[in-house]
Amino acid sequence: MTAHRQLHVALGARSYPITIGRGLLDDAGALAALVPGRHAFVLSDRNVAPRYLAKVEAALAGRTLGTLVLPAGEQEKTLVRFGEVMTALAALGASRDATVIALGGGVVGDLAGFAAASWMRGVRFVQLPTTLLAMVDSAVGGKTAVDLPQGKNLVGAFHQPAAVLADTATLDSLPDRELSAGLAEVVKYGAIADPAFFAWLEVNAEALLARDPAALAEAIAISCAHKAGIVARDETEQGERMLLNFGHTFGHAIETEQGYGGLLHGEAVAVGMVMAARLSAARGMAPATDADRLAALLARFRLPVELPAGLSREALAARMQLDKKAVSGRLRLILWHGVGRAVTVTVSETVIPG
Structure with missing residues (x-):
């Protein structure tokens, strides 16, 4: 054993x-x-x-x-x-x-x-x-x-x-769809703070999808180590812990707008991470190629990477204004400078990338 x-x-x-x-x-x-x-x-x-x-x-x-x-x-x-x-x-x-x-x-x-x-x-x-x-x-x-x-x-x-x-x-x-939803959160740790882990996931994607015990145990342990360290340093989300919300502000808006009956949480986060990466590229903060790399890895994990059809961008923007990270009418988004380099950005106007 x-x-x-x-x-x-x-x-x-x-x-x-x-x-x-x-x-x-x-x-x-x-x-x-x-x-x-x-x-x-x-x-x-x-x-x-x-x-x-x-x-x-x-x-x-x-x-x-x-x-x-x-x-x-x-x-x-x-x-x-x-x-x-x-x-x-x-x-x-x-x-x-x-x-x-x-x-x-x-x-x-x-x-x-x-x-x-x-x-x-x-x-x-x-x-x-x-x-x-x-x-x-x-x-x-x-x-x-x-x-x-x-x-x-x-x-x-x-x-x-x-x-x-x-x-x-x-x-x-675990159903395949639920496994993939969990892998979205695994990818998040590489995306926000660990480019070496992100590269490891690219190499081991098929093993993870095949539920290889050693690969899954390694992915879980690395993810938990990142989460444990961040929580120990910022338990109540005053600073660094906000980075764990990469993709979540967009993703939560999608879940809410769908009445919690559409995409699974991990699926919505996958779409949200790509949206955050695309917005970062549009703002000149990060290379567009890194957004493409993120979308490609998520797609390999059988996750959606585009906004579901029929969702209003205006409605999503309104939902995001009620996000817990909003302060005095300004929204704090987690964006990035590329793989492994997430940052918190305060914006006065909610932008839903195309």
């Missing part, structure tokens, strides 16, 4: 481990150790729960355990569902020593984390990500939120998990 890899998010007393490896959900002892108190509450969805919930429940035998299984999809990340989680925690009688466990992808993780941040003003929280996107991005860093019809992730809190266990065996059954 390949050795498990462990990284740390260094946040002083709130530091926590990220463990990456195959078979982590089969280790009942390790799962039980994540719940030091009496109460445990597991949130999952209908795609993930049939495969893995029984393992987690068995590992937590002896605890007072509650579960809630939601329909899958971004459209479920709402205040209504948040209310259902609060009601379930109340029915469990969850005390201050409770642990909330997110078993699933980014939607489950965001919702469970926000619930943990809110229940009794904050209880312990553990991430068990089962998608590539969650493993490399949303499960790490403590951003928790739900969506509104007006915009994505507008209601939420920073609440760091106590641990992240990424069982890469769960990726064996």
Whole structure:
């Protein structure tokens, strides 16, 4: 068996481990150790729960355990569902020593984390990500939120998990489209800060698409190392952490305008990254050839790189004005000077590149 890899998010007393490896959900002892108190509450969805919930429940035998299984999809990340989680925690009688466990992808993780941040003003929280996107991005860093019809992730809190266990065996059954969506976030790390990793992805694209275990483990570990370092230096997104939003301002506007029922998050981010790269080239900040190189790599990962048909550029521009990074009517965009060199730029007028 390949050795498990462990990284740390260094946040002083709130530091926590990220463990990456195959078979982590089969280790009942390790799962039980994540719940030091009496109460445990597991949130999952209908795609993930049939495969893995029984393992987690068995590992937590002896605890007072509650579960809630939601329909899958971004459209479920709402205040209504948040209310259902609060009601379930109340029915469990969850005390201050409770642990909330997110078993699933980014939607489950965001919702469970926000619930943990809110229940009794904050209880312990553990991430068990089962998608590539969650493993490399949303499960790490403590951003928790739900969506509104007006915009994505507008209601939420920073609440760091106590641990992240990424069982890469769960990726064996991940649909191809979800795998590609996760690879968009992997590409992001190379695009914003690591040209050597970007080049490695170009060389290993086919191996990643074929789910080669060694290639996936390497990509996840490098991505998590970047995320952990940035979060440790800028936990609440006052500076450097904003760079992780490369492509996201455009992407979130696309998701919102489609009513959270069109492109997957990673797909929208892929389009958004290309839009940011094209805008950077149009502003004379970066070579157009680097935008072409980014689009080519994303396309190899079976991701969209053009704005979906039927979306109004004016509507997207209006959506972007409600972005969380906007300040005093001015929008902060993450652009770049080329592969590996992302920067924050403040603009007074939203521009949607052609």
